[in-house]
Amino acid sequence: MIAEWIGGGLVRILTLVKLTVDISQLKYESSGEPLIDIATRKMGDSDKCAVEEAIRLKEKYNAHTVVVTIGSTLDHERIIRDAYAMGIDEGYMVEVDGYENLQAITIGEIIKSIVEMTGPYDLIILGAGSLDTHSYTLGPIIASKIGVPVIAGVDSLNYIDGYFEARCIMEDGTYIYRSKPPLIVTVTTEANEPRIPTLKTILKSKKMEIKRLKIESLNVKPEKIDLADLKRYVIQRKNIIWDASEDLEKVIDNLFKLLVSEV
Amino acid sequence: MKILLYGETIEWLKQARQIAEILNGELYGVVPSRELSSEAAKILDKTYIFNRTIYEPNTYHKIIQEVSEKVKPDLTLFPSTIKGRTLAGLYAGYRNEPVITDVIDIRYCNGRELKVKRLVYGGACIATMKSNLPSTLCILLGAFKPSERQVNGEVEYLKEVESQLIQTEFKSREYVGIPLERAEIVVAAGRGFKKKEDLEMVRELSSLLNGAWSVTRPLAADYGWTDTWIGISGAMINSRIYLAIGLSGQPLHMIAVRNSKTIIAINKDPTAPIFNEVDYGIIGDLYQILPRLIEKLRKKQ
Amino acid sequence: MDFEFSEDEVRFRESVREFCKRYIEPRWVEIDEKGRIPVDLIKKMGEQGLFTIPISEEYGGMGGTITMTAIAAEEIAYHDPSVATAVYTLLNNGWPLLVERYSNEDVKKEILPKVAAGEAFYGIASTESHGGSDVAGIKTTAVKKNGAWILNGEKTYISGIREIQELPEGGGYFLVAKTGKPEYGHRNITAFNLIVKWNGKIRHGWKPTIFEEIGRRGISTGGFILENFEIEDKYRIGEENKGFYYLMEGFNVARILVAAATIGSGRWALDQAIEWVKTRRLFEGRPLASFQGVSFKLSELYGELEAAKLLTYRAAWLADKIYIEKNPKWKEKDLNIPVALCKMKAPEATTKIYEELMKWYGAYAYTKDCNAFRGWLGTFSYTIGAEGAQNIMRIIIARDLVGREYVKG
Numbered sequence: 001m002i003a004e005w006i007g008g009g010l011v012r013i014l015t016l017v018k019l020t021v022d023i024s025q026l027k028y029e030s031s032g033e034p035l036i037d038i039a040t041r042k043m044g045d046s047d048k049c050a051v052e053e054a055i056r057l058k059e060k061y062n063a064h065t066v067v068v069t070i071g072s073t074l075d076h077e078r079i080i081r082d083a084y085a086m087g088i089d090e091g092y093m094v095e096v097d098g099y100e101n102l103q104a105i106t107i108g109e110i111i112k113s114i115v116e117m118t119g120p121y122d123l124i125i126l127g128a129g130s131l132d133t134h135s136y137t138l139g140p141i142i143a144s145k146i147g148v149p150v151i152a153g154v155d156s157l158n159y160i161d162g163y164f165e166a167r168c169i170m171e172d173g174t175y176i177y178r179s180k181p182p183l184i185v186t187v188t189t190e191a192n193e194p195r196i197p198t199l200k201t202i203l204k205s206k207k208m209e210i211k212r213l214k215i216e217s218l219n220v221k222p223e224k225i226d227l228a229d230l231k232r233y234v235i236q237r238k239n240i241i242w243d244a245s246e247d248l249e250k251v252i253d254n255l256f257k258l259l260v261s262e263v
Numbered sequence: 264m265k266i267l268l269y270g271e272t273i274e275w276l277k278q279a280r281q282i283a284e285i286l287n288g289e290l291y292g293v294v295p296s297r298e299l300s301s302e303a304a305k306i307l308d309k310t311y312i313f314n315r316t317i318y319e320p321n322t323y324h325k326i327i328q329e330v331s332e333k334v335k336p337d338l339t340l341f342p343s344t345i346k347g348r349t350l351a352g353l354y355a356g357y358r359n360e361p362v363i364t365d366v367i368d369i370r371y372c373n374g375r376e377l378k379v380k381r382l383v384y385g386g387a388c389i390a391t392m393k394s395n396l397p398s399t400l401c402i403l404l405g406a407f408k409p410s411e412r413q414v415n416g417e418v419e420y421l422k423e424v425e426s427q428l429i430q431t432e433f434k435s436r437e438y439v440g441i442p443l444e445r446a447e448i449v450v451a452a453g454r455g456f457k458k459k460e461d462l463e464m465v466r467e468l469s470s471l472l473n474g475a476w477s478v479t480r481p482l483a484a485d486y487g488w489t490d491t492w493i494g495i496s497g498a499m500i501n502s503r504i505y506l507a508i509g510l511s512g513q514p515l516h517m518i519a520v521r522n523s524k525t526i527i528a529i530n531k532d533p534t535a536p537i538f539n540e541v542d543y544g545i546i547g548d549l550y551q552i553l554p555r556l557i558e559k560l561r562k563k564q
Numbered sequence: 565m566d567f568e569f570s571e572d573e574v575r576f577r578e579s580v581r582e583f584c585k586r587y588i589e590p591r592w593v594e595i596d597e598k599g600r601i602p603v604d605l606i607k608k609m610g611e612q613g614l615f616t617i618p619i620s621e622e623y624g625g626m627g628g629t630i631t632m633t634a635i636a637a638e639e640i641a642y643h644d645p646s647v648a649t650a651v652y653t654l655l656n657n658g659w660p661l662l663v664e665r666y667s668n669e670d671v672k673k674e675i676l677p678k679v680a681a682g683e684a685f686y687g688i689a690s691t692e693s694h695g696g697s698d699v700a701g702i703k704t705t706a707v708k709k710n711g712a713w714i715l716n717g718e719k720t721y722i723s724g725i726r727e728i729q730e731l732p733e734g735g736g737y738f739l740v741a742k743t744g745k746p747e748y749g750h751r752n753i754t755a756f757n758l759i760v761k762w763n764g765k766i767r768h769g770w771k772p773t774i775f776e777e778i779g780r781r782g783i784s785t786g787g788f789i790l791e792n793f794e795i796e797d798k799y800r801i802g803e804e805n806k807g808f809y810y811l812m813e814g815f816n817v818a819r820i821l822v823a824a825a826t827i828g829s830g831r832w833a834l835d836q837a838i839e840w841v842k843t844r845r846l847f848e849g850r851p852l853a854s855f856q857g858v859s860f861k862l863s864e865l866y867g868e869l870e871a872a873k874l875l876t877y878r879a880a881w882l883a884d885k886i887y888i889e890k891n892p893k894w895k896e897k898d899l900n901i902p903v904a905l906c907k908m909k910a911p912e913a914t915t916k917i918y919e920e921l922m923k924w925y926g927a928y929a930y931t932k933d934c935n936a937f938r939g940w941l942g943t944f945s946y947t948i949g950a951e952g953a954q955n956i957m958r959i960i961i962a963r964d965l966v967g968r969e970y971v972k973g
């Protein structure tokens with residue numbers, strides 16, 4: 001538990017970015033096994049929005065921004081530098097084997113440890129759900145572990161008169177939450193349009209330092225996901241295709257009869 | 264084995280009961296609604312009811328946390344919705360136990376181990392995992408059939424909820440017709456539609472078919488044509504018929520519709536990904552097809 | 565030999581791609597159909613740092629390389645296959661490089677930052693109505709009078725005529741005019757920074773007209789008459805009577821970027837073809853791709869495109885060695901053959917892809933529902949001429965292979 005928080009204005013913001021599999025580029029073996037090892041990886045879209053949100057607050061309130069990622073491959077280095085190119089001030093990579101198979105609660109423990117080491121933070125902001133596992137649980141897990149409230153699935157965030165105001169659109173309606181810092185917020189891809197790094201910021205980001213943290217130094221015992229199998233999800237469909245360019249009337253008629261019979 | 268759930272709808276409670284049957288467990292539940300207490304008591308072995316205040320996850324979590332300390336469950340279930348996953352994360356973090364979302368299948372493995380199947384990569388793949396109890400699972404609605412088993416469950420009314428940790432304002436969504444998640448027939452519009460006014464065709468078609476209608480995320484979130492959409496961050500549907508019009512079939516949309524029994528699509532681009540996932544696919548211009556189709560359906564009525 | 569792009573180049577390409585997906589791809593058909601790149605898009609491109617990439621930061625440039633500029637041209641053309649936006653971009657990257665290399669310091673600081681910001685346009689004005697390839701035969705004159713130059717003449721098939729008039733800060737051209745005695749051949753041409761609109765005003769003596777083109781319509785093409793157009797001597801580029809050589813250097817750089825642009829467009833066409841042949845079924849449901857005539861052709865087209873791409877980036881690499889790294893091992897003229905090769909191959913490889921794509925599409929390709937024709941017309945313009953006629957490329961290469969005495973041109 002973090003005992004003391006910086007009160008008053010917005011001073012320190014932590015963002016998390018995840019190296020996710022680019023599912024739009026995923027290829028498969030004939031057996032249905034996805035080719036994960038050679039899949040391209042990138043920073044998730046909602047993470048970019050989280051970074052963008054952090055930078056906007058930094059620009060307005062002169063806050064210090066920090067980015068963290070779990071994993072220390074060259075791809076991880078690249079996404080930290082991409083965050084730098086967007087304007088983040090400081091970054092950490094956590095060196096841990098099998099970063100892809102860590103349980104969400106382990107990641108929560110790691111973040112808790114980093115917050116104790118480098119915090120406190122007025123705001124911890126991350127993408128609501130990643131492109132590859134879309135579990136939406138990491139933000140809330142961190143909230144439980146460090147004892148700070150969370151608002152998840154935010155598409156609009158403002159900081160007015162010492163209060164965060166966050167809007168969430170959910171299944172049953174629109175919620176507006178108001179809370180003083182410290183707060184954890186997870187953002188959707190509707191939150192903003194992330195800025196695109198320019199050549200100048202890309203070149204500048206190359207020269208910035210990335211700090212490395214070994215998992216052992218964080219006192220966290222990594223719990224792995226026990227993955228028994230991973231296969232393409234194929235639901236056999238009839239796959240009957242009617243081409244309207246051949247005979248529009250007939251196709252409309254077919255569709256009409258189909259709907260009438262099924263309804 | 265003791266199973267605890269959080270739920271807001273009877274359909275979900277019945278699906279959770281099915282899971283309890285599979286695992287041979289007692290089913291307890293936290294339900295934020297007095298109106299549902301009598302129905303819930305027919306499904307759950309014990310129901311904990313609290314007054315529905317406006318949903319605020321940190322406050323709701325405290326309530327669920329307190330109940331879990333009484334029940335001491337081996338397995339906790341949440342629906343794999345935005346609210347469900349948020350509460351599941353708070354819960355699993357507090358209990359320091361594994362949480363798996365988008366679950367579509369659960370089996371016993373050995374003793375204290377479950378074999379769980381979940382969707383990953385936007386629904387493109389199924390991952391099979393082993394999870395030691397105690398665990399938290401978020402279940403994809405519609406993955407389990409609702410159980411019709413009835414019980415005579417206890418009901419406990421929790422004390423009045425204290426003021427929320429965070430100030431909350433809520434504006435309810437206006438429901439016109441059947442809620443998407445329950446509709447048997449769903450018609451969805453995608454970016455093939457050029458103007459907001461053209462959605463009128465979709466509305467009429469869905470009405471003629473006695474179904475519900477919605478759009479893909481860009482039409483709601485980017486264009487602002489509607490409040491709600493179908494997708495992993497919106498509504499997930501389990502219809503008998505899903506008619507996709509002018510939409511390409513992006514993964515995060517398809518994950519929310521794959522449970523439908525019959526998928527039909529109309530799109531003028533023969534290379535659209537949706538044509539890989541249809542029972543019936545029509546390659547054609549929706550602006551030519553819809554008006555004629557609607558005319559024929561009107562005549563039939 | 566390292567055939568990989570560097571980390572910076574990969575990240576830069578990603579950022580250009582992201583920009584194009586967001587701001588160019590959704591509008592490219594409209595840009596071609598309406599025949600206009602909106603001024604707000606040009607401004608955005610300036611803000612994103614897509615102009616003056618290889619110019620040093622001292623003059624408001626991005627401090628990048630010609631290779632990165634080629635990457636930008638390629639990606640922009642992938643997302644606007646009519647190549648209009650990519651051509652707009654490459655002009656405002658290539659010719660400013662010559663300005664930086666040979667112009668007066670004050671003039672550099674005056675012009676380049678505005679081009680960088682997307683507020684002014686900078687292009688090339690060399691072609692005249694009686695000849696484009698025949699540069700030495702130009703008739704526009706520049707006469708020195710009281711420390712200034714008076715220009716008279718006419719230029720035609722010049723890009724950017726409308727853009728200069730629409731952009732707030734206007735802009736101008738790398739223009740070549742005759743300044744010396746006719747008997748000196750091409751040693752009597754001087755290059756000038758002809759700024760035609762500045763501080764919101766069109767300067768006296770510049771009379772523009774705009775043509776309607778069949779393709780690559782997003783960027784304007786037109787001509788202008790110069791009637792006693794006066795400019796101060798400080799706007800002269802480099803030394804008097806050396807303009808021809810600077811022009812050839814500029815063409816070398818521009819041609820690399822043009823080749824890169826056509827390759828981007830060709831890649832788009834190839835991707836469309838791949839999707840089409842997988843899904844289009846004929847003759848009892850056989851996909852087009854299963855016919856060897858089709859799949860073999862696809863492989864050949866890909867081979868041609870890849871070859872042209874490698875030639876282009878090899879030329880870009882060499883251009884960087886000379887102009888950015890200033891490595892004394894290579895001279896400006898070492899670029900001639902590599903450039904001629906990529907400028908010869910790239911547009912030809914690309915237009916072939918479009919032809920085949922449209923044949924596979926069938927009648928659909930002949931309707932405006934299908935956008936392939938826009939890429940076809942756009943890239944075809946580079947086989948007709950523009951930044952160097954294809955047959956001039958052949959002369960340059962032939963001369964190098966067999967010698968000047970055999971190849972008179």
